[in-house]
Amino acid sequence: MFTDFHCALTWLKDKHIIKKAAVAAAHDIDVLTSVVSARREGILDAVLIGDAGKIRSYLEQLGEKTDQWEIVDEQNEVQAARHTAVLVAEKKVDMPMKGLLQTSTFLKALLDKSLGLIAENGLISQITVFHYPQASRLMLVTDCAINVAPDYSKKLKIMQNAVSLCHKLGIDKPKVAVIAPLELVNPDIQATSDAAMLTLANMRGQIKNCIVDGPLGFDNAVSLAAARHKGIESKVAGYADILLMPDLGAGNILDKSLRYFAGYQTAGVVAGGKVPIIATSRSDSAENKLNSIVLSVLQSL
Known part of the structure; x- marks a missing residue:
């Protein structure tokens, strides 16, 4: 039994488990901090969908080389959510993650019956x-x-x-x-x-x-x-x-x-759903968003 989030993270690392997420509206420093941390821990890879300029700027602040990340420039949050949902439906990623957008917008894209995610x-x-x-x-x-x-x-x-x-x-x-x-x-x-x-x-x-x-x-x-x-x-x-x-x-x-x-x-x-959905509050800290990634990766097994 996992007694805390660090325990769960350590278990995933020891098992060499890594999943891939598509992040809708990824142009947020706390979201990117959590995703970068998860990548450095070796449990997550990601497609970053959103304002490409802001995403690259934040990644540089976090000490990342932007050419080592897959970034999709989509500044419309409805379209960013749709792109994320399609990537999941096509099994190009394992799970969707909510960035800087309304929960209702994010979930509406995932609940599209034509995609078959629910x-x-x-x-x-x-x-x-x-x-x-x-x-x-x-x-x-x-x-x-x-x-x-x-x-x-x-x-x-x-x-x-x-x-x-x-x-x-x-x-x-x-x-x-x-x-x-x-x-x-x-x-x-x-x-x-x-x-x-x-x-x-x-x-x-x-x-x-x-x-x-x-x-x-x-x-x-x-x-x-x-x-x-x-x-x-x-x-x-x-x-x-x-x-x-x-x-x-x-x-x-x-x-x-x-x-x-x-x-x-x-x-x-x-x-x-048929896949885990990482849907944190926009006001959540980077630490709590990382915890959500850890549990979603665990949930996907």
């Missing part, structure tokens, strides 16, 4: 992975950026995407906490009903390869002391690997709180 009945979802230093382990929060108000069926697919990523991280039977405002089922709060149904489906063997419990409040999902104080007996409470959020608003706020309040290292990936 399974017919599939659902893509965003997963934020963070290093939880107090427990020396990685944890997942989902969905923080794509599915706005998922119903039961979508939450099931979002959960399955996160469970699959956990397996890549070496967590054989991840514990899933289905988060809600309170621990009791309240018909007026749909998140509690969804959580109870997911838990029951898991108990009956309809959801496999994980342990699910909910509804759980955020406090007792992550704190064993809080769970015990409330008299909650659970294999998940205090030990959660995955925090399945009730909606995008809650997930997005928690995602940003982990970075800006707690200062945790994070990675943002998109799961559920």
Whole structure:
């Protein structure tokens, strides 16, 4: 089991695993810093699509020789996203990476049905992975950026995407906490009903390869002391690997709180497609973008 991002990076290097990404709107210093770092670590090669002048300028600032990089001059972000998606569909690269452009523009290109990058009945979802230093382990929060108000069926697919990523991280039977405002089922709060149904489906063997419990409040999902104080007996409470959020608003706020309040290292990936999708926030640090590359390379295996 990988306990942090550096551990995962070291494993990839030891296995001599290298993948190739197409970066849409690559003219951003933090994006290029992460891509250059990944290339120097020997885990990634890349096609850089965007404002060629800015890309070359930033590469030079980073001490790179620009003639050693594949650069495509495309200053229109819609066309840059389209070019990226086509390269992935034609299997000329292994995965797409979002640069300095809107997430909606980036994903719209990838979701074009004619390219076949998403399974017919599939659902893509965003997963934020963070290093939880107090427990020396990685944890997942989902969905923080794509599915706005998922119903039961979508939450099931979002959960399955996160469970699959956990397996890549070496967590054989991840514990899933289905988060809600309170621990009791309240018909007026749909998140509690969804959580109870997911838990029951898991108990009956309809959801496999994980342990699910909910509804759980955020406090007792992550704190064993809080769970015990409330008299909650659970294999998940205090030990959660995955925090399945009730909606995008809650997930997005928690995602940003982990970075800006707690200062945790994070990675943002998109799961559920036929290939990993590196889709970090434009405000993410170069370090967090590198973490996202590491996990996406791992996810592709």
